[in-house]
Amino acid sequence: MKRTMVFLFAALFLVATLTSACTSAPKEAEPIKIGIFEPLTGANAAGGQMELEGIKVAHSLKGEVLGRKIVLVEMDNKSDDVEAVTAAERLVNEEKVAVVVGSWGSSVCIAAGPTFEAAKIPAIGTSCTNPLVTLDNDYYFRVCYLDDFQGTLLANFAKQNGYMKAGVIVDVSDTYAIGLRNFFVEAYGKDNIVAEAKFNKGDQDFTAQITTVMAAKPDVIFAPSGYTEAGLMMSQARQMGYNDVLFLGGDTWETEAMIEVGGAATEACRFTTFFDADAEPTAESKQFLEAYDKMFGGKPKGAVTALGYDAYMAAVAAIEKAGSTDGVALQKALTELDIVGVTGRCTFDENGDAIKNQAIIKTVEGGAFKYVTTVVVD
């Protein structure tokens, strides 16, 4: 019995190996390879898959550049720093891609960054917001907006809507949250922050933080955090009887899980995000939504799908502008690029970070996310 099994598995494996070796692509005009560097498995797989959908939609719309076909090379970084570096090595040295798109989450990008830089192959990050990703790395770009833009925008939104006193509850174990808090406080004015409390990722009970902050009677609580913590925080505030305080947060909140955790209490929130299917459509977003519906059905599950789309489009635009797939030329083309994507107009600054002009404010209503307004900054 055991021996038969061994033989069976060995035979199956051999056949698979042999046939996969034989089925290499037939010869054509050599295609251009674009590497997809995403967490397709592991802790952040959900985010990686959403971005992959966006990239695939973009690829279906623009699958050719410079008269050559574009081939997507999917490389799973498994949400793991060690795997990320070998995956990056494989993309640049074995697959020989022209440009890389991704990833969701910053730490994998930070780990893989030097590999891309050493190989002189530009990478366009999708939703990696950690400042260390592009710091000191000429070959890493990203299409997401950063903490300074988002923090400032939220502070201005709060002030313009008459919320003059703010309390802050911040997740100190998350760089993204700390960055957002710093820029929010700067734009809002230190004197207008009436109280501040801290917590760590994974905390379940926020009653102490809410009590501390609410004692100072703020109009609004700014709580940059993950979606689970945000949901818990809002439902606990509601249970404690604080019904009219508004919760403000960043783009991480846009996950169905936040509504599941927080329930009806999440209706008291406003947050920024990159993209919304219900916002007034631009030519680009209309095209994107139609293609998405055709390919996957329905609307994109998150804003990061649009970022995946934009990152791919930026990569193709750079190849077109450079007129070649040479890494150095592409890097130069990217620094001079100016494109209008689904998430607004986008250019890259000297760090390789996106300079954007548009953000969307959303809330929760009736158990679903709802579009509030689009803010355009000049």
Add this chain to the structure above:
Amino acid sequence: MEKRQIKGFVANLNPKKRRNLLLSSISITALLLFLYFSNEGILMGSYGVRVLNLCAVYAVLTLSMNLINGFTGQFSLGTAGFMAVGAYTTALLILPVEIKEKIFYLEPMVPWLKDVHWAGNLGFLGALLTAGVLTAFIAFLIGFPVLRLKGDYLAIATLGFSEIIRVIFTNMQNLTNGSTGIKSIPPIANMWWTFGVMAFFTIFMVRLMKTSYGRAFKSIRDDEVAAESMGISLFRHKMLSFVLSGFIAGVGGGLMASVVGAITPIFFRFILTYDILLIVVLGGMGSITGSIVGAFLITIAKEWLRWLDGGFSLGFVRIPAIAGMRMVVFSVLLMLVILFYRRGLFGGREFSFDWLINSLSALPKRVFSLFKKGGAAK
């Protein structure tokens, strides 16, 4: 004079020992040549070098875990925490001063470490030793309370301490840069370093197991009561094994930091411990050979199986590209190994040339018996 002495020594050996000596010197020379040509980039690209580097680092870490788990029989799950101490110590010591200034942008670094930079190979050696000693010291402190526990309780306690170390690192913003992590760690660890450290600890472990300490470790593993009644101090020997294991894990963590190039506290989650535990169990609890072979097999297999993610053909059906397919196959392979080799690939056995030659000469017979009538029916 000396030449004659060596000649006499060789002549006095029995033929078997002479053969083994010859085989050993041939293998060591072959390994050195292989290292040289790989490191120079003649034999393989940087992708191959990176995978081999990781293999060697994992081998070091597996040795560390095997010492406490496999040889001393104490189920400790603190490896990730010890690695974190080693990795951060090494990284902070070898990080150039100007990079420190750039990375610590949220809060400036503590003054006593700000201007420290141990450059070059010598600096790296010093950093690795410091990392090892510091980790060993922390293992010593943790060992006092936890080594009074046994079995599952010990596992839980060490796992807890490992997580505590990680949370402390997350919150020490001005020392570890908190959740932002550290990047641009100089990639000093080339193949000479990783394989050198691996060889050193392998020889160390082989020698250690032949001393009275090694025998005491094994006797504690096999029967604590019997060992104690023979006059072996349980606590002292458990502590020695725990501290040595901590030292090796610290050095391994330091190597890992330099090989990967970027570290964040999240990287040292308990999942990392399980990755190493997997290698220990697969290679064989209490086998040095098993640790090394297991580390190479698992690390290479994970990378080699990547072709499964891209979709493949079984001859009669075509499996489409599914991310994570390789992990499924990987798990099936692991299950097969555990089914057929219940005590790991090597059990408690070690490699020797006698064993190799015996099993090689017995191989034709065994293969023949597989095909003999009725051989598979059993």
